[in-house]
Amino acid sequence: MINEQYKAMLGGKSVIRSLSEYATARGAAIGYDNVFDYSLGNPSVPCPPDYTTTVIDMYETVEPVALHGYSPSLGIPSVREAIADSLNRRFGMGYTAAHIFPTTGAAGALAHALRAVTKPGDEVITFAPYFPEYQPYVSGTGAYLTVVPADTDNFQINFSAFEAALGPQTVAVLINTPNNPSGAVYSEATLRRLADILRARQTEYGHDIFLISDEPYREIVFDGGEQPYPSKYYDNTLSCYSWSKSLSLPGERIGYVAVNPRATDADLLVPMFGQISRGTGHNCPSSTAQLAVARVIDETSDLSVYETNMNLLYDALTSIGFDVVRPGGTFYIFPKALEDDATAFCMKAKDYDLILVPSESFGVPGYFRMAYCIDTEKVKRSIPVLERFAREVYGL
Amino acid sequence: MINEQYKAMLGGKSVIRSLSEYATARGAAIGYDNVFDYSLGNPSVPCPPDYTTTVIDMYETVEPVALHGYSPSLGIPSVREAIADSLNRRFGMGYTAAHIFPTTGAAGALAHALRAVTKPGDEVITFAPYFPEYQPYVSGTGAYLTVVPADTDNFQINFSAFEAALGPQTVAVLINTPNNPSGAVYSEATLRRLADILRARQTEYGHDIFLISDEPYREIVFDGGEQPYPSKYYDNTLSCYSWSKSLSLPGERIGYVAVNPRATDADLLVPMFGQISRGTGHNCPSSTAQLAVARVIDETSDLSVYETNMNLLYDALTSIGFDVVRPGGTFYIFPKALEDDATAFCMKAKDYDLILVPSESFGVPGYFRMAYCIDTEKVKRSIPVLERFAREVYGL
Numbered sequence: 001m002i003n004e005q006y007k008a009m010l011g012g013k014s015v016i017r018s019l020s021e022y023a024t025a026r027g028a029a030i031g032y033d034n035v036f037d038y039s040l041g042n043p044s045v046p047c048p049p050d051y052t053t054t055v056i057d058m059y060e061t062v063e064p065v066a067l068h069g070y071s072p073s074l075g076i077p078s079v080r081e082a083i084a085d086s087l088n089r090r091f092g093m094g095y096t097a098a099h100i101f102p103t104t105g106a107a108g109a110l111a112h113a114l115r116a117v118t119k120p121g122d123e124v125i126t127f128a129p130y131f132p133e134y135q136p137y138v139s140g141t142g143a144y145l146t147v148v149p150a151d152t153d154n155f156q157i158n159f160s161a162f163e164a165a166l167g168p169q170t171v172a173v174l175i176n177t178p179n180n181p182s183g184a185v186y187s188e189a190t191l192r193r194l195a196d197i198l199r200a201r202q203t204e205y206g207h208d209i210f211l212i213s214d215e216p217y218r219e220i221v222f223d224g225g226e227q228p229y230p231s232k233y234y235d236n237t238l239s240c241y242s243w244s245k246s247l248s249l250p251g252e253r254i255g256y257v258a259v260n261p262r263a264t265d266a267d268l269l270v271p272m273f274g275q276i277s278r279g280t281g282h283n284c285p286s287s288t289a290q291l292a293v294a295r296v297i298d299e300t301s302d303l304s305v306y307e308t309n310m311n312l313l314y315d316a317l318t319s320i321g322f323d324v325v326r327p328g329g330t331f332y333i334f335p336k337a338l339e340d341d342a343t344a345f346c347m348k349a350k351d352y353d354l355i356l357v358p359s360e361s362f363g364v365p366g367y368f369r370m371a372y373c374i375d376t377e378k379v380k381r382s383i384p385v386l387e388r389f390a391r392e393v394y395g396l
Numbered sequence: 397m398i399n400e401q402y403k404a405m406l407g408g409k410s411v412i413r414s415l416s417e418y419a420t421a422r423g424a425a426i427g428y429d430n431v432f433d434y435s436l437g438n439p440s441v442p443c444p445p446d447y448t449t450t451v452i453d454m455y456e457t458v459e460p461v462a463l464h465g466y467s468p469s470l471g472i473p474s475v476r477e478a479i480a481d482s483l484n485r486r487f488g489m490g491y492t493a494a495h496i497f498p499t500t501g502a503a504g505a506l507a508h509a510l511r512a513v514t515k516p517g518d519e520v521i522t523f524a525p526y527f528p529e530y531q532p533y534v535s536g537t538g539a540y541l542t543v544v545p546a547d548t549d550n551f552q553i554n555f556s557a558f559e560a561a562l563g564p565q566t567v568a569v570l571i572n573t574p575n576n577p578s579g580a581v582y583s584e585a586t587l588r589r590l591a592d593i594l595r596a597r598q599t600e601y602g603h604d605i606f607l608i609s610d611e612p613y614r615e616i617v618f619d620g621g622e623q624p625y626p627s628k629y630y631d632n633t634l635s636c637y638s639w640s641k642s643l644s645l646p647g648e649r650i651g652y653v654a655v656n657p658r659a660t661d662a663d664l665l666v667p668m669f670g671q672i673s674r675g676t677g678h679n680c681p682s683s684t685a686q687l688a689v690a691r692v693i694d695e696t697s698d699l700s701v702y703e704t705n706m707n708l709l710y711d712a713l714t715s716i717g718f719d720v721v722r723p724g725g726t727f728y729i730f731p732k733a734l735e736d737d738a739t740a741f742c743m744k745a746k747d748y749d750l751i752l753v754p755s756e757s758f759g760v761p762g763y764f765r766m767a768y769c770i771d772t773e774k775v776k777r778s779i780p781v782l783e784r785f786a787r788e789v790y791g792l
Binding site (some may be wrong): 002004006051056067071107207208210289 | 443447469515518536606675676679682
């Protein structure tokens with residue numbers, strides 16, 4: 001019989017996807033060039049040419065039976081080793097291949113990390129603003145998500161609200177830095193304070209609290225800065241990664257979980273991920289994608305366009321009169337809406353063919369997200385439209 | 397905290413994988429050429445050259461941002477349409493793109509199909525002998541698997557045992573034809589009788605019973621025969637497919653679910669699969685793999701070696717004195733062991749470097765499986781060893 005739970009979810013379409021579909025339809029009507037579509041976080045720059053030539057080279061030279069054969073259930077050993085080595089070089093960690101589990105992107109990584117350290121009925125805490133898919137990701141495991149209100153001064157962590165929310169029922173904390181949708185990059189001070197609190201509560205409650213760190217935007221950091229590596233500050237950390245943004249490969253579904261070697265049961269967690277896969281139908285990412293990313297492990301796409309776009313938008317928005325925290329990374333910006341009702345605000349913007357995402361589904365009222373992974377030329381053309389919209393509708 | 401359920405599964409390593417790892421280790425010691433490794437169902441023939449040239453062409457000519465962009469959550473529309481059209485041409489079905497959901501292989505397909513039509517506590521019935529991974533696939537959904545004993549005369553369906561097992565608690569029946577491990581191809585008569593029984597029980601119990609049909613070996617049928625398409629005989633059928641065997645692409649993780657257009661809620665099921673994906677971290681197979689299989693949709697690898705190997709082994713086994721049903725397809729054969737304890741039999745075979753899989757985990761005692769997706773030359777060399785083993789240990 002049809003499963004009523006999933007049937008009931010059919011209404012629950014993502015606001016972002018609905019807006020993106022509207023933008024596509026509107027584009028078909030008036031020309032997509034005329035729609036300022038800031039809805040979707042789909043990378044706008046190509047993968048590095050080395051990725052393309054690597055795959056072509058593999059298809060031309062590697063025996064097909066080897067290239068397309070089953071991965072071992074925990075991933076291709078040489079790929080796991082290349083990932084461990086790269087993380088060790090960059091972040092001074094002590095990973096071996098045994099701590100790395102290749103996954104179908106960050107979604108696959110989170111599906112495994114969450115199942116490994118929760119059981120149905122447990123609490124997972126995250127911080128607003130947060131990626132809306134965290135709700136189905138967590139509820140799909142049987143655990144539930146508690147959202148700590150935002151620190152709207154700078155979109156770091158609201159620690160007083162976090163300390164009040166934490167309790168013996170909390171078994172995992174889910175962070176996302178650089179952050180979608182705010183663009184905030186958690187500072188070393190933020191990560192140290194978070195780790196101190198978690199360690200104290202582990203002792204107090206007598207059980208582990210895992211930090212699940214979702215890091216697909218790790219390499220998109222502005223002003224020459226770097227994202228401090230969360231796992232360096234807290235042993236019980238599972239780092240979830242995707243090459244969707246850094247190599248512009250979202251459709252290839254390739255990422256990993258990296259288990260901190262000092263985590264509780266560190267040596268059991270990757271084999272447990274393998275068991276979890278058997279129940280979810282995961283069974284490793286594409287063998288081509290695994291082998292190819294391993295060959296370009298320290299490369300990225302040319303990500304500079306995102307910083308260019310961010311600076312253009314940040315300057316324009318502040319000069320128009322928006323209240324906005326300057327993003328430290330990602331390709332998102334998260335200004336305050338010009339009225340309390342962010343959905344009403346975004347509906348009015350649609351009349352100007354400005355496609356903005358209201359903030360309610362990110363767990364913060366009164367803001368909106370712009371995904372500026374679009375052509376710089378279009379960002380420039382959108383600025384007078386933003387000005388006109390703010391002036392005509394809100395008198396700015 | 398570490399999930400104790402998955403931790404407890406860590407002992408539960410697949411017998412097939414353990415034997416395969418033994419074969420690899422033994423091969424390192426004495427030369428893999430000297431190990432007659434019949435353990436693993438990993439295709440031994442390359443993908444069609446067209447697949448390779450198609451992927452190279454796509455990487456050389458398609459804009460990377462398009463090639464590697466996010467798939468829509470229900471899969472790439474042109475790919476879904478190509479799959480529907482191909483199935484309609486071959487089997488006279490009435491699929492549209494709306495009935496097709498691309499997945500990460502058959503494991504991904506089964507994960508979605510099972511979740512869509514069961515809820516925790518429901519019963520799913522399958523038939524021995526069966527693929528051992530059906531246990532974690534089903535238990536991962538919260539439903540439970542009931543195994544109907546084999547019809548060992550021909551490895552079609554033991555209908556009297558099936559009719560006794562079926563009850564109001566049964567919501568789905570899971571079949572696999574051509575069958576791993578027996579090589580049986582369910583006949584039209586078998587599929588008709590199965591459908592008649594299911595229709596009668598649907599009426600009697602007043603609820604749907606879905607047929608989940610796992611068909612990765614669909615194109616590997618011997619003697620010029622064809623696998624009758626199960627969905628033609630029963631409306632409430634979800635056909636689960638993988639290109640792992642027909643195109644020799646197991647590592648690329650590419651397959652689909654096809655929903656019979658006359659199934660109950662046929663138009664809801666694919667959108668429900670999309671909701672299920674959000675909880676399991678699936679989010680579509682690789683975009684490259686989706687686009688590439690669509691371009692070679694009616695091709696297969698040169699699968700003839702499997703029939704050559706089957707005939708060699710079937711003739712040898714029968715002439716040695718084994719009791720064996722001739723496979724109609726796949727690359728497996730499932731003879732009766734020469735003693736009641738199949739595991740003891742296979743352990744003794746290991747001393748001859750014959751790697752055979754005992755039948756207990758397939759739900760039938762006293763048999764063994766040989767996966768003959770290996771070089772024909774090695775099959776030929778293994779025959780005198782099989783003869784010597786049967787003579788020296790069992791006096792045949």
